[in-house]
Amino acid sequence: MAENLALQVENLSIAFGGLKAVDNLTFDIKKKEIFGLIGPNGAGKTTVFNCITQFYKPDQGTLLFRGHGDEVTDLTTRPVHDIIRHGLVRTFQNVELIRELSIIDNVLIGGHIDYKTHTLSQALQLPKARAEEKRYRAEAEKILENLGILDRKDMLAGGQPYGILKKVEMARTLMARPKLIILDEPAAGLNDSETLELAKMIRKIRDTFDCAILLVEHDMRLVMDICDRICAINFGKLLTIGTPKEIQQNKAVQTAYLGVD
Ligand SMILES: Nc1ncnc2c1ncn2[C@@H]1O[C@H](COP(=O)(O)OP(=O)(O)OP(=O)(O)O)[C@@H](O)[C@H]1O
Ligand SMILES: [Mg+2]
Incomplete structure (x- = not known):
């Protein structure tokens, strides 16, 4: 090719x-x-x-x-x-976010496919997992900033205008x-x-x-x-x-x- x-x-x-x-x-x-x-x-x-x-x-x-x-x-x-x-990622016609989670947590869910550390070590908050979580959080914030919605990161996804939800969905996609x-x-x-x-x-x-x-x-x-x-x-x-x-x-x-x- x-x-x-x-x-x-x-x-x-x-x-x-x-x-x-x-x-x-x-x-x-x-x-x-x-x-x-x-x-x-x-x-x-x-x-x-x-x-x-x-x-x-x-x-x-x-x-x-x-x-x-x-x-x-x-x-x-x-x-x-x-x-x-x-x-290679696709988005779906309907925005699928978890209303009860904050915007940044919805974005972080998109990073999980990349997590190298085992989930158990995350649960135990071992140093390696903590460092990784920090790295992902920083990356998520950078993406939210790029899309112009960093100021909303700690707000719940539920109740946000549709245009914002589309951006959150896109931010999650970009985590991959x-x-x-x-x-x-x-x-x-x-x-x-x-x-x-x-x-x-x-x-x-x-x-x-x-x-x-x-x-x-x-x-x-x-x-x-x-x-x-x-x-x-x-x-x-x-x-x-x-x-x-x-x-x-x-x-x-x-x-x-x-x-x-
Ligand atoms: N799983 C399926 N089983 C049988 N026929 C299907 C299936 N998926 C799509 N088709 C048929 O294939 C053709 C193309 O459908 P497709 O959904 O890809 O069109 P589209 O260009 O996306 O249309 P639209 O603009 O309406 O979304 C249609 O005739 C559709 O009925
Ligand atoms: Mg179609």
């Missing part, structure tokens, strides 16, 4: 019964790229990233991922629980030190000003945390605003890949969305 790539998807296919949900799809995502995946309802977007994260095992195709330490992994050979360890973050319709449920905030946050994450972003989103303003390149699909097949401008001017994309020639 070329050195500048974070993810390479080649000839990806998966069928459910007779339905080809993803049909011989090829695209790649560069390091630090914000990459959009768009298409009408039922086009196969969610299925594509369920294949990338190995939630579904594709029928065909190669999925190469450049994770921690620039190491390239063939994702299709990895079990689903192993994917995050390589530096991802190389690629897959965002599943992050603007769903956000109002206009929250969506603008989200756009700023996504850019900042890319710039600050050195990771690529795969964005699946129906809000075309957001997609056109922040994506470096966009892949448009319909009926599981590639329509075209291009810059936001190229996508907007593309006839096949216009036809797929508007249903007219």
